[in-house]
Amino acid sequence: MGVLTFSGGIHPPDKKELSKESPVTPATLPQRVIIPLSQHTGAPCKPVISIGQEVKKGELIGEPGGFVSAPVHSSISGKVTAIAEFPNAMGRMVTSVFIENDGREEWTALKDSPDYKNLSVDELKEKIKSAGIVGLGGAAFPTSVKLSPPKEKHIDTVIINGAECEPYLTADYRLMIERPDEIIEGLRIIMKVLGVSKGFIGIEDNKPDAVERMTQAAGRDPEIMVLALEVKYPQGAEKMLIKAVTGREIHPRGLPMDVNVVVQNVGTALAIYEAARFGKPLIERVVTVTGEGINRPSNLMVRIGTPVSALIDECGGFRGISGKVIAGGPMMGFALSSLDVPVTKGTSGILVIPEGEVIHANDFETCIRCGRCIDVCPMGLMPSMLSVLSEKAHYEDTKEYNIFDCFECGSCAYVCPSKRPIVQFIRLAKSLIKP
Amino acid sequence: MENLFELFIAASLINNFVFTRYLGLCIFFGVTKKMETAVGMSITFTAVMVISSALSWVIYKAIMIPLNLTFLKIVIFIGIVAGFVQAADTIMRKVSPGLYYKLGIYLALITTNCIILAVPLINAGENYSFLQSLSFALGSGIGFALALIIMASIRERLELADVPKSFQGLPIAFVVTGLIALAFLGFSGLITL
């Protein structure tokens, strides 16, 4: 069938072997969780509990603040000790709920539905919505919104994103190995909700065992197809994935639904299944704790709100002097300034880069116009021009080079021989001008 | 026919006014800071150049030679150019205000351009025929336009360069012109007139 892919992209060393073989194990229960009320794209939640209140595991603590929003639940049972501003992984201050663990692990009442296959579309949607599910790939877009496209958009394809193109991360990979049937069930639910009869699972070719497992799990279902994609970053970016799987190109400012596609991460598909089947809210997720700077790289099932420091301790602490701790993958993740920040719904990994391997952004050179960044840009932009224009404060001119079509995948900065912080320049320009 | 073509090529490339005859430099450096103005100037300039040299030719041959007034050619040619530009200005404003808004500002600059005056003077000096004069004027205009557009694109890039402070602006523009002129020397000997 040829290799499915897009044009551009890079081949960084994938480093997945560090944590690839480590099965997903539940992380030790944290003493205390800090649950931000805004973990998703869209309106923050409004707290519905008060300080001193006892909450149970899975109990609603924040209700959606708008249409594009998702509820937040307590991930442990315990006592609310504070509701206060606390920095998240990006360093922004977010209203967060502090819950002290009482160790009882008591679930709130969940609505079990063994007959979930017979539920109506609206009932399923309601379950997904009240479970607070968001895209677990990193963007954390509320899933219920994605599953309710406007009437004029006729969705005909669902793609489950198993590319996991970020180096180091293995969370999705482990899920595909360990729980393929549930992911397929999740996909079926999504297809039912959207009334679609074509489901794809796109997986990068460097995970042949995942491809195999998923193919087995899909069985002979003619509506579901597992596809192996070329190993290339950013294969897992929504637009690139759609291009690779369906051949359709989304207009730079468009959404997947403009080409009649909905994309969901494998973790999200699993969460959807669990919500539909058990009524389980999204209170935990798989986090890959990895990197050369950590003693025991592993994949952990982590409660939302667990501080990063607890995960690092659980994995044996730093090996040598830690340089950088990154929430997410090395290409698009955020470097943390403090280890107190909590894991949120969008945290797919914690990556520790030892001090010796950190590239300092301040010693970069002038652009020599080699054109490598142009070759690799998956969006077909000219990052060299964008970075030079931004560097020389010609911010307005960057519009002419379609700066707002950049989704900051970092491929350009990765290949740049002058080590220019191209993404930083682009963000600077974006923040100073209006689209 | 071949002679006309050679004249055209010679005027536009080999003896490019800016790069080998060092004329029109004020406008050359003045309007090449932005591509838009350079293009506007190129169009206006070529048109004015062709028409005014045709007018000059007619007047030179029909009036000045018979009346033995050739020693007054400077005064008369500048009168023709100024008069024509003034007329073009007025007509354009009336007939096509849109075009006037776009190109009108360049008209004012053209009167003080030495190429516009040099072309009729050279035509007179070389005793070109009418068609030769037109071909020479067109070649010169296109050559000037080419120079303006190249220069504007280079200067737009220089905007982003780390030119040492004392060389910013005109000095570096002169150096660039020198380098382009050096490259244009490659055309020398292409056609021997």
Place this chain on the structure above:
Amino acid sequence: MSSTSNYWGLIKNGIFAENPIFRVALSLCPAVAVSSGLKNGFLMGVAVLFVQTMVNVTVSIIRRFIHPKVRIPSYMFVIATWVTVTDLMMAAFARDVYRQMGLYIQLIVAYAIILSRAELFASKNKVAPSFFDGLGMGIGFFFALIVISFFRELLGKGSLWGIPIVDFKPMLIMILPTGGFFAVGILMGLFNWIDIRFFGGGGASGGGH
């Protein structure tokens, strides 16, 4: 505006602060075109000096009789007249040089510097200051041309005023237009550098027409 120091100030202004080539950047064509040798540069400088001074004086005399609406064309006419005079004089007295640079002498008529001084200064001032302003500008122009052609002839021909000075293979390029552009650009940069370094100036040359 009548003391001698003011006249001296006008001349100095023309040479340094508002040097027509290096600082105001007007009339650039002759700076490149006729600066390949000291002799050409000298004659051109003299011609411009003469025309500028005479035009300034004439304009200053007739300024009261000219309707503002037709002032530019009439200035042009004045300039063209004086250029014709110079042209004919040159043709008569300096034949061999004229053959080389006749076109550029005729084109003095289009030099922006002359019109701009007539318009900016002579049309608003009395005869004497106008004379000195023209003289100053002319000398400034003359001075710049001499500097440029000094370097170009020395490097390009190894001679000065046609007399061989140094015995080495000269760089032919310096007497070609390319070298002229280099010379002007680099001298301009040096002027700016001196201005910034020693006089604390802004350094940027204006981009006139």
Place this chain on the structure above:
Amino acid sequence: MEKTDKQQLIVTVSPHIKSEESVTRIMWSVNLSLLPAITMGAYFFGPKALFVTVLCIISSLLSEYFVQKGLKKKVTVSDGSAFLTGLLLGMNLPSSLWSFSPFTIHIPVIGSVVAIIITKQLFGGLGYNIFNPALIGRAFLLISFPKAMTIWNTPSSAFFGLDAKTAATPLGILKEEGAQKLIEAFGDTTNLYSQLLLGHRAGSIGETSAIALLFGAGFLMYKRYITWHLPISFLASAALLAWVFGGKDMQTGKMLLFHGDPVVHLLSGGIILGAFFMATDYVTCPSVRRGQIVFGIGCGALTMLIRLKGGYPEGVMFAILLMNCFAPLIDKNMRTRVFGFVKKKETKQ
């Protein structure tokens, strides 16, 4: 639990990993890829060839060092770019310049100074120059010292012969005396081709050995430092034009269509050196691939125009310099296609 608390963390913007590639590595690789050609040059033209090249390299490095010191910039002599400029300039000069009477040793030095100071540092240094510094250096010298720059030594194994014989370059013979004469000079056609391929002919130090140059170019392509777009379109357009318009009837002096010899044109002169090592200079060629093809075709066409019709026997240098003038224009008008853009937005431009 407490042990991780007080560690200093480094915070930077993503991405957090970068490729190993660096400007320094690219520049030195290009230098390395020129090694075979310069070795062949030294073999054919003797130690003089090496002296000239080393002189160029040293004066380039010194120029770069002093200008950067003078402008109070970071000194980047070690990144290999000034070395490359000097090396390329040296390879484009005739070995005869190493001569004390007449004294011409200052010529390579002047070329290097012009290349580094006027063409590169006045524009802000690496990455900002509009023209290829080595080529400007050479063009400047060719115009300044037309005679000294066109004395070509015959390739000889007389290694230390300081009074080497002079000869015309193949292109010079072709231009002045015609194709027949050129073949006669080398015996027969096969011999001509093989000698040209090997580099046993008069010419600039580093341009003669086509095979050594191609070897280096292959290395650069393998390392992906250059792509095929520019050099191939350059060579292909030149070959096509050489075939179509290169033929000449020696009796009448008229042009014979479709009788040219593209092989001679591709193997002689500096076209291979130019196409693979000079036109592909990142800074001075367009950075979009489509633009590079246009640039290459322009170079090829101008080269043949100058070779066949112009005043010089060789046109590669001027062709590349002329296209350098147009590179910003090409870059401005030939952008990449943005992902998902349908044609309509492109025509809006």
